[in-house]
Amino acid sequence: xxxxxxxxxxxxxxxxxxxxxxxxxxxxxxxxxxxxxxxxxxxxxxxxxxxxxxxxxxxxxxxxxxxxxxxxxxxxxxxxxxxxxxxxxxxxxxxxxxxxxxxxxxxxxxxxxxxxxxxxxxxxxxxxxxxxxxxxxxxxxxxxxxxxxxxxxxxxxxxxxxxxxxxxxxxxxxxxxxxxxxxxxxxxxxxxxxxxxxxxxxxxxxxxxxxxxxxxxxxxxxxxxxxxxxxxxxxxxxxxxxxxxxxxxxxxxxxxxxxxxxxxxxxxxxxxxxxxxxxxxxxxxxxxxxxxxxxxxxxxxxxxxxxxxxxxxxxxxxxxxxxxxxxxxxxxxxxxxxxxxxxxxxxxxxxxxxxxxxxxxxxxxxxxxxxxxxxxxxxxxxxxxxxxxxxxxxxxxxxxxxxxxxxxxxxxxxxxxxxxxxxxxxxxxxxxxxxxxxxxxxxxxxxxxxxxxxxxxxxxxxxxxxxx
Amino acid sequence: xxxxxxxxxxxxxxxxxxxxxxxxxxxxxxxxxxxxxxxxxxxxxxxxxxxxxxxxxxxxxxxxxxxxxxxxxxxxxxxxxxxxxxxxxxxxxxxxxxxxxxxxxxxxxxxxxxxxxxxxxxxxxxxxxxxxxxxxxxxxxxxxxxxxxxxxxxxxxxxxxxxxxxxxxxxxxxxxxxxxxxxxxxxxxxxxxxxxxxxxxxxxxxxxxxxxxxxxxxxxxxxxxxxxxxxxxxxxxxxxxxxxxxxxxxxxxxxxxxxxxxxxxxxxxxxxxxxxxxxxxxxxxxxxxxxxxxxxxxxxxxxxxxxxxxxxxxxxxxxxxxxxxxxxxxxxxxxxxxxxxxxxxxxxxxxxxxxxxxxxxxxxxxxxxxxxxxxxxxxxxxxxxxxxxxxxxxxxxxxxxxxxxxxxxxxxxxxxxxxxxxxxxxxxxxxxxxxxxxxxxxxxxxxxxxxxxxxxxxxxxxxxxxxx
Numbered sequence: 003x004x005x006x007x008x009x010x011x012x013x014x015x016x017x018x019x020x021x022x023x024x025x026x027x028x029x030x031x032x033x034x035x036x037x038x039x040x041x042x043x044x045x046x047x048x049x050x051x052x053x054x055x056x057x058x059x060x061x062x063x064x065x066x067x068x069x070x071x072x073x074x075x076x077x078x079x080x081x082x083x084x085x086x087x088x089x090x091x092x093x094x095x096x097x098x099x100x101x102x103x104x105x106x107x108x109x110x111x112x113x114x115x116x117x118x119x120x121x122x123x124x125x126x127x128x129x130x131x132x133x134x135x136x137x138x139x140x141x142x143x144x145x146x147x148x149x150x151x152x153x154x155x156x157x158x159x160x161x162x163x164x165x166x167x168x169x170x171x172x173x174x175x176x177x178x179x180x181x182x183x184x185x186x187x188x189x190x191x192x193x194x195x196x197x198x199x200x201x202x203x204x205x206x207x208x209x210x211x212x213x214x215x216x217x218x219x220x221x222x223x224x225x226x227x228x229x230x231x232x233x234x235x236x237x238x239x240x241x242x243x244x245x246x247x248x249x250x251x252x253x254x255x256x257x258x259x260x261x262x263x264x265x266x267x268x269x270x271x272x273x274x275x276x277x278x279x280x281x282x283x284x285x286x287x288x289x290x291x292x293x294x295x296x297x298x299x300x301x302x303x304x305x306x307x308x309x310x311x312x313x314x315x316x317x318x319x320x321x322x323x324x325x326x327x328x329x330x331x332x333x334x335x336x337x338x339x340x341x342x343x344x345x346x347x348x349x350x351x352x353x354x355x356x357x358x359x360x361x362x363x364x365x366x367x368x369x370x371x372x373x374x375x376x377x378x379x380x381x382x383x384x385x386x387x388x389x390x391x392x393x394x395x396x397x398x399x400x401x402x403x404x405x406x407x408x409x410x411x412x413x414x415x416x417x418x419x420x421x422x423x424x425x426x427x428x429x430x431x432x433x434x435x436x437x438x439x440x441x442x443x444x445x446x447x448x449x450x451x452x453x454x455x456x457x458x459x460x461x462x463x464x465x466x467x468x469x470x
Numbered sequence: 471x472x473x474x475x476x477x478x479x480x481x482x483x484x485x486x487x488x489x490x491x492x493x494x495x496x497x498x499x500x501x502x503x504x505x506x507x508x509x510x511x512x513x514x515x516x517x518x519x520x521x522x523x524x525x526x527x528x529x530x531x532x533x534x535x536x537x538x539x540x541x542x543x544x545x546x547x548x549x550x551x552x553x554x555x556x557x558x559x560x561x562x563x564x565x566x567x568x569x570x571x572x573x574x575x576x577x578x579x580x581x582x583x584x585x586x587x588x589x590x591x592x593x594x595x596x597x598x599x600x601x602x603x604x605x606x607x608x609x610x611x612x613x614x615x616x617x618x619x620x621x622x623x624x625x626x627x628x629x630x631x632x633x634x635x636x637x638x639x640x641x642x643x644x645x646x647x648x649x650x651x652x653x654x655x656x657x658x659x660x661x662x663x664x665x666x667x668x669x670x671x672x673x674x675x676x677x678x679x680x681x682x683x684x685x686x687x688x689x690x691x692x693x694x695x696x697x698x699x700x701x702x703x704x705x706x707x708x709x710x711x712x713x714x715x716x717x718x719x720x721x722x723x724x725x726x727x728x729x730x731x732x733x734x735x736x737x738x739x740x741x742x743x744x745x746x747x748x749x750x751x752x753x754x755x756x757x758x759x760x761x762x763x764x765x766x767x768x769x770x771x772x773x774x775x776x777x778x779x780x781x782x783x784x785x786x787x788x789x790x791x792x793x794x795x796x797x798x799x800x801x802x803x804x805x806x807x808x809x810x811x812x813x814x815x816x817x818x819x820x821x822x823x824x825x826x827x828x829x830x831x832x833x834x835x836x837x838x839x840x841x842x843x844x845x846x847x848x849x850x851x852x853x854x855x856x857x858x859x860x861x862x863x864x865x866x867x868x869x870x871x872x873x874x875x876x877x878x879x880x881x882x883x884x885x886x887x888x889x890x891x892x893x894x895x896x897x898x899x900x901x902x903x904x905x906x907x908x909x910x911x912x913x914x915x916x917x918x919x920x921x922x923x924x925x926x927x928x929x930x931x932x933x934x935x936x937x938x
Contacts, residue, residue: 051830052831054831054832055831055832058832085830085832245715245733247713265710265713268736275743276826279747279822279825279826280822280826282750283819283822284815284819284822285819285822285823289826290823291823291827291832292823292827292832292833292840292844292845293832296847296848299848300848300851300855303816303819304852304855304856306815306819307812307815307816307852307856308856308859310811310812310815311808311812311860314807314811314812315808315863317807318805319804321803321807322801322804322867325803328796328800328803329800332793332796332797332800333790333793335789335793335796335803335806336787336789336790337786338803338806338807339785339786339789339806339807339810339919339923340779340782340783340786342807343778343782343915343919344775344779344782347752347778348771350751351752351753351771351774351775353751354751354752355753355758355759357747358747358757358758358759359759362519362522362553363519363520363522363523364522364526364553364759364760364761365760366523372760373760376760377760379764380764380767380768380771383764383768384768384771384772387768387772388775388779391776391779399790447811451807451811455807
């Protein structure tokens with residue numbers, strides 16, 4: 003276990019770039035030969051990422067065999083190492099009874115996450131096969147919004163009545179030690195008779211206090227807590243400020259309902275960052291893995307591409323209005339995509355600065371004027387420089403000063419438009435309670451394309467006599 | 471301190487969208503009126519994000535006044551709440567002696583981060599004004615790469631010789647309680663005579679063992695540790711696997727040299743994610759805030775834009791080769807930007823899926839064939855669908871079936887090219903040890919633009935007789 007930092011690094015491929023044998027080939031072999039005793043030790047021998055990759059390469063039948071050949075407890079651990087959608091897909095291919103046996107072995111927050119990823123009907127069938135108290139707990143967790151304290155909490159925690167004694171607690175811990183060891187619990191809480199969170203116990207108190215001490219008299223009263231509706235960003239700030247591994251969650255009546263672990267908040271933040279990255283790249287909805295069926299992958303991508311083609315046609319329709327100018331000065335066609343793309347880049351930079359300043363809290367969504375002043379200045383400076391650059395290139399190519407002026411002016415002005423639009427869109431989207439990272443790109447591109455095409459072609463139309 | 475989740479939410483603007491008085495106006499007033507006693511309580515009364523925003527709006531003179539009017543300890547806390555570059559800028563505006571007094575009050579990892587952001591000469595001047603032992607420590611920390619255990623660790627930790635006793639430790643803790651309380655330390659380590667990390671002490675042992683117990687006999691031997699060269703990803707995996715708030719860092723001779731705190735790793739991961747987001751948006755290097763001088767902001771953005779104009783000119787030069795075709799069929803100009811942008815989007819989706827699969831470890835950088843097969847299938851399906859869509863639009867506009875065929879075929883084929891290139895670039899960059907998230911976009915756009923223009927215009931040239 004020493005030097006874990008380097009220990010868990012994935013194995014380097016051999017010098018030619020191709021390793022000798024891929025782990026999934028070995029796993030397939032073990033599965034087809036039915037060597038169930040060797041599967042778990044083999045999976046345990048793989049580096050962190052390799053398990054997911056090996057399972058990823060199995061076909062549906064092999065995955066089914068894998069989950070049913072190993073113990074439910076081991077299957078639960080294996081699913082935990084896989085991407086969410088892949089784990090959900092594997093559970094769906096099992097019978098409800100087989101699935102329930104595996105789900106029972108997970109912590110309650112993972113149970114809720116996994117069942118939340120399934121179709122309602124399938125989730126219900128699995129819940130019906132689970133032990134009733136656990137099923138009730140999971141149903142309760144499924145009722146919360148996913149990115150809130152309620153949606154992230156676990157239902158496994160230690161809580162004792164404030165009228166109990168240290169002796170009661172120590173006895174309970176001894177009696178259920180094995181069960182509790184799976185809870186990964188760091189704190190024990192004290193609740194009042196009506197379920198309200200009253201205090202927290204220190205390890206030191208459990209060790210050093212006489213057995214007859216009443217919990218109410220020794221607990222740290224009024225511990226930190228978060229409401230079950232607390233949003234993810236609030237939880238992030240909470241754990242930034244407090245070096246704790248978990249925080250109790252209370253309902254509106256201040257009753258203890260669960261614990262949010264720091265790790266769950268970190269994981270949810272990573273998920274959100276991934277969703278943003280994928281959406282910015284044109285992958286809307288849940289993530290895509292290349293193991294998914296072709297139709298599903300194609301359909302998800304097309305949902306964004308078909309919206310994009312509409313936006314593109316709108317922007318390009320500006321060009322259609324100036325066909326006469328273009329047929330007179332066909333050299334302009336070279337500059338249309340350059341001006342559209344350059345302005346898009348300038349605008350993206352402004353979008354990124356605005357999103358960053360919104361995230362850091364350096365700007366509020368109503369401060370439009372500040373963005374106009376700050377971006378306007380950069381836009382004019384960069385626009386003039388880029389315009390001169392492109393104008394010089396145009397002159398070098400065609401030796402027509404008027405053509406140079408047209409493209410230089412169009413790029414300069416459109417750069418100003420692009421940074422203003424790019425800087426303001428995130429503020430506007432934020433005011434409309436939309437995610438700036440997701441929607442800014444397409445709006446920006448459509449506007450800068452339309453304006454860019456319009457500036458080049460309308461200026462050229464005015465100067466038409468000088469250009470031909 | 472209760473319900474921190476909701477407590478720290480920023481105040482809502484008033485219904486008209488503009489709050490009555492901005493916090494920075496109040497702060498400016500306190501500074502100009504020289505009411506130094508009211509400044510710290512006022513800053514403490516602001517919500518988390520508001521402090522940064524209020525300071526952000528001060529001019530250089532006001533910022534200087536702010537840092538010198540409050541105690542160095544409070545100034546250190548204030549700088550901690552600001553974006554890194556802004557904190558560095560404020561320190562630069564102070565005299566080396568004033569700056570050193572404030573830097574002295576920071577934990578050693580923040581000292582190193584801050585001084586690392588300054589010009590070498592200024593950092594040296596500040597170090598010269600610091601107490602020699604602290605300066606030596608910071609110089610040592612500055613010697614490490616920033617995203618390694620050495621670069622992230624703090625030099626404040628508790629370590630005792632293995633020949634010492636529990637009594638020695640307890641006495642030391644009592645004598646230096648106040649100093650150590652600032653360490654935010656959760657563990658005490660035991661080192662051998664040669665400085666090698668030998669063990670860790672449990673709180674329980676300190677409380678319950680007789681004073682004459684020798685540490686060597688009671689410590690947990692051979693604790694988890696990471697080498698000072700451990701990379702950020704290795705540290706992330708370490709803390710994912712171990713519920714610890716910190717891990718000891720050892721040099722190649724296994725000597726204890728510092729502690730990496732979990733919070734430092736989380737912060738470094740957030741910084742890296744931010745850098746990626748900014749670079750993907752065309753902001754290379756460090757982040758930009760709108761308070762920076764115009765010239766700096768303009769220059770940073772131009773560094774990427776001027777590379778981009780070169781890439782654009784290369785791509786658009788394909789259009790220049792087909793001026794005759796374009797002047798014969800000017801309607802084609804409408805389709806050039808549509809095909810270029812649509813292919814770019816299809817390619818971005820494939821880039822995102824590849825980056826995601828690389829991150830999850832589901833694919834290795836040498837598995838080119840897998841990407842070709844999987845992306846090829848999606849590319850053909852989506853390419854055909856999008857081609858038919860665009861072809862139909864073209865027919866509706868010009869009623870020329872050959873024009874429709876040209877644009878449909880060009881978009882279909884270029885979609886396949888785009889998803890293949892987009893899917894493969896991240897793998898290729900990864901093999902070249904470059905960051906796929908940063909460089910994939912520009913390469914992809916240039917290739918898909920060139921190919922897109924080439925397909926439309928070369929197909930049109932072949933069909934020229936039918937198009938006019």
